[in-house]
Amino acid sequence: MSEFITRRSVLAGAGASAALTTLPISMVTLAFGGTREDFTFTYISDAHIQQIKGASFVRNWDQGLKRAVAEANLVKPESDFVIFGGDLAQLGKREELDHGAEILSKLKGKLHAVMGEHDYYLDLGDYWSKLYGPHYYSFDHKGVHFIVLNSILTSEQWTFHRWPTAEQRMLEMAGLDNPNGSPFMVGDKQRKWLANDLAKLDKKTPLVVFSHSPLQKIYKGWNFWTDDAEEVQALLAPFDSVNVIYGHVHQIQYNQIGNISFNSVMATAWPWPYPQSYAQAESHLPVLTIPMNRADPFFERDATGWQLIDIGSGRVTARYQLWDNDQRTVAFDHKAGHPVDIAYQEPTQHRLPQTHY
Amino acid sequence: MLRSTLLLAFGLAAFGATTARADEFTKTDVERYQKEFEQVAAKGRELWTSGALGTNGVACAQCHPNAANTHPETYPKFQKQLGKVTQLFEMVNWCIRNPLQGANLPPDDPRMTALVSYITFERRGVKLAPGQH
């Protein structure tokens, strides 16, 4: 499909054409119950569409989103729906949201959007709402209950009283490593809504929760963090199968806390280093996570990509469509009771990623 | 910790007031040198996060929060994509030309000095590993 020389094609020698022809849809089989129809959904996240001025936008980020959309449309059989995981815009501007929404509008299938901090802190999600509706909601699909949370809220003080202008508020929150930022949270109001939403469900109903920030605490300095994560986890704990999928981190992470499985998704725009590569930081990267390779900046789409997800096993299987790296699949290991990388988790097959300097 | 504290106490007792070294920098000197560096590194942090180095508003910090994943301790090193042994400033310029769609800074441009100061400061304490890829 691609004539470009990519790291993968250089290393594999065989060209990059495998990417689209091997989308492993046929592997999706229903492993439990049999009362539920099988399906996959597409997960695209963190496009960070960035306006330069007028009608010109940063080409690099545009290309990431366009490529994800084009590839997602080629999947057979088609996904049942698409999730966009947040941070469609870089600075929350209408122009950026409109431009991103236009690219996303080419997607086949229904789109459900998640709020990211880059979409929110200019006008507190006002314009985003005109495009994508409520900031948090739930829906049912083929026996699975899906919940979309807005996890990037923060204190009233920071949101309403700290900054002289909305533009500055947006800029301060947009800097990942900016000490003037503020920890993300779901907040009381939304947790009450969540408790209500869950109250009517059978505890055997599989739950899939979409949030932008991790509903767990990894590294506060970069907001790989949700301040009330434990309270949200407590609401989800009584269910048999709980799966949280989050964006924001631009890297592969997975974890298990009690009955809750966590999977992150990749960005289409650019990758982020793992927090442990910041020499002055203390990070709590889940020990389960086998990191992705260090990004090679000479290949523009390296360490970016999108995901195909199914819950055929009763838990999330995330198939990472990585453009310049080997594809990875993270699936729930029912014996171990947590997600594993199906190729690299076993110590005997352990092929460690490069050193993260 | 306790042991080193004790050793220090012993050392002080043994040498008393004669520990001053020959031609020592004055406290004022040292403070000034430190402040000069800190100001330049702070200027580097400002440039790093500003989006003003290139033409498209992209900032270094978008991909490299706290200058992470820049591994300054490994330079100079053979950069296979550039086909030669390169210094850190050449890689900074590569980023300015490509993701930032800007123009090279001269190696001794005060802005380059500021950027390299900031990158290195964020990596303080890490062992030098020149040539490491």
Ligand SMILES: [Fe+2]
């Ligand atoms: Fe984000």
